Amino acid sequence: MDHFLYRDGVLHAEDVSIPEIAAQVGTPFYVYSAATLKRHISLFNEALEWADHLVCFAVKSNSNLAVLKLLGDLGAGMDVVSGGEFHRAIAAGVPGERIVFSGVGKTKDEMRLALGHNIRQFNLESEPEYRALSEVASEMGVEAPVAVRVNPDVDAKTHAKISTGKSENKFGIPIARAREVYAEIAKLPGLKVVGIDVHIGSQLTELEPFRLAYQKVAELTEALREDGHDITRLDLGGGLGIPYERSNDAPPLPIEYGQMVRETVGHLGCEIEIEPGRLVSGNAGLMVSSVIYVKEGEGRDFLIVDAAMNDLVRPAMYEAHHDIIPVIEAEPGVEQRGYDIVGPICETGDTFAKERNMAPLKSDDLIAFRSAGAYGAVMASEYNSRPLIPEVLVSGEQFSVIRARPTYEEMLGRDTIPEWM
Ligand SMILES: Cc1ncc(COP(=O)(O)O)c(C=O)c1O
Numbered sequence: 477m478d479h480f481l482y483r484d485g486v487l488h489a490e491d492v493s494i495p496e497i498a499a500q501v502g503t504p505f506y507v508y509s510a511a512t513l514k515r516h517i518s519l520f521n522e523a524l525e526w527a528d529h530l531v532c533f534a535v536k537s538n539s540n541l542a543v544l545k546l547l548g549d550l551g552a553g554m555d556v557v558s559g560g561e562f563h564r565a566i567a568a569g570v571p572g573e574r575i576v577f578s579g580v581g582k583t584k585d586e587m588r589l590a591l592g593h594n595i596r597q598f599n600l601e602s603e604p605e606y607r608a609l610s611e612v613a614s615e616m617g618v619e620a621p622v623a624v625r626v627n628p629d630v631d632a633k634t635h636a637k638i639s640t641g642k643s644e645n646k647f648g649i650p651i652a653r654a655r656e657v658y659a660e661i662a663k664l665p666g667l668k669v670v671g672i673d674v675h676i677g678s679q680l681t682e683l684e685p686f687r688l689a690y691q692k693v694a695e696l697t698e699a700l701r702e703d704g705h706d707i708t709r710l711d712l713g714g715g716l717g718i719p720y721e722r723s724n725d726a727p728p729l730p731i732e733y734g735q736m737v738r739e740t741v742g743h744l745g746c747e748i749e750i751e752p753g754r755l756v757s758g759n760a761g762l763m764v765s766s767v768i769y770v771k772e773g774e775g776r777d778f779l780i781v782d783a784a785m786n787d788l789v790r791p792a793m794y795e796a797h798h799d800i801i802p803v804i805e806a807e808p809g810v811e812q813r814g815y816d817i818v819g820p821i822c823e824t825g826d827t828f829a830k831e832r833n834m835a836p837l838k839s840d841d842l843i844a845f846r847s848a849g850a851y852g853a854v855m856a857s858e859y860n861s862r863p864l865i866p867e868v869l870v871s872g873e874q875f876s877v878i879r880a881r882p883t884y885e886e887m888l889g890r891d892t893i894p895e896w897m
């Protein structure tokens with residue numbers, strides 16, 4: 477459930493009408509609902525109520541400072557994958573003790589940064605990486621809390637570009653080698669084993685792949701404990717999918733996921749960490765755009781809108797579906813037309829949807845892309861020198877711009893023409 481509903485025929489974000497925001501900030505823009513974000517964090521907290529747990533929001537899905545602060549103030553931890561995300565989590569007021577650092581290529585500078593803030597845990601992904609961390613922590617005279625990300629060789633049954641738990645993927649250490657690796661880590665100075673980490677992919681729409689992976693992690697926990705390691709924490713990653721198409725069957729709910737976690741690893745008495753991104757932020761956001769032109773094509777009409785693939789790249793990159801709805805609700809019974817919905821960028825891939833049925837639209841009409849709160853703004857670029865679009869946060873009747881649209885002067889001001897030219 478989200479908080480974007482029609483009221484008197486006009487789409488609202490909580491109690492604020494979308495046209496009101498559009499009038500103030502101009503289109504296109506992203507808008508997030510504070511109530512939806514809060515609700516999603518509490519769904520996960522309820523699902524894991526039976527365990528000592530920490531929900532670490534995957535900052536990569538939405539890294540706006542105001543969003544991070546809102547979630548951090550609710551007690552959420554953060555899962556970061558770069559120095560930049562780490563700085564954002566700290567700037568949003570989240571203490572290092574609630575931050576986990578994931579990713580296959582952490583640099584020594586990033587390790588120093590995180591160790592300087594008493595990071596909760598590094599999720600390590602390779603031999604050279606844990607040797608580097610051992611060196612950095614020893615130089616700093618501290619102990620780095622670590623988990624090894626194991627690759628369970630499980631098919632997540634999701635899009636190939638976002639599946640991470642098969643042996644051919646670049647992620648983690650093969651689970652069959654984990655005992656050997658933990659034995660080596662235990663001998664290295666500056667590292668303290670706290671747990672095991674696993675993350676098999678994103679936008680999973682079934683529980684079975686998770687179940688298979690977590691069963692393997694449970695077996696490994698017992699084996700590592702026999703080997704004398706103190707495994708007190710399991711980081712089970714993120715990846716639970718969201719219903720991008722309202723008409724399709726919904727993916728499992730957090731409560732069902734929590735029950736499956738209990739069944740697979742509950743008996744081990746470990747603290748449970750999870751790293752959801754999409755399920756927390758995805759349906760908490762819309763991207764709003766206006767129609768520039770309706771162009772009649774051969775056998776189809778094009779809806780040329782002012783948002784483009786640089787603002788929301790998921791359809792171009794993964795053939796992803798986003799529901800697209802009119803901001804002014806269509807009159808009941810009105811005959812729909814099939815539109816190709818495209819942006820102004822000079823690439824055929826700048827297409828959001830093909831033959832999408834909508835009530836007839838005209839220039840200046842507003843449309844909204846649903847499920848755009850995750851992997852939307854964070855993946856945007858300035859391709860075609862288009863300014864990054866603003867982000868707005870709504871809470872009840874209030875709304876604020878939480879990232880402003882840069883002016884053309886600001887964009888130009890970042891480049892330098894050398895004096896010798
Ligand atoms: C290590 C890690 N944790 C968490 C996530 C968040 O995934 P999702 O947004 O699908 O919940 C990802 C992305 O797939 C990831 O790579």
Ligand SMILES: N[C@@H](CCCC[NH3+])C(=O)O
Binds near residue numbers: 678679794
């Ligand atoms: N960017 C991807 C998700 C990647 C998840 C990365 N861990 C998407 O939009 O679906």
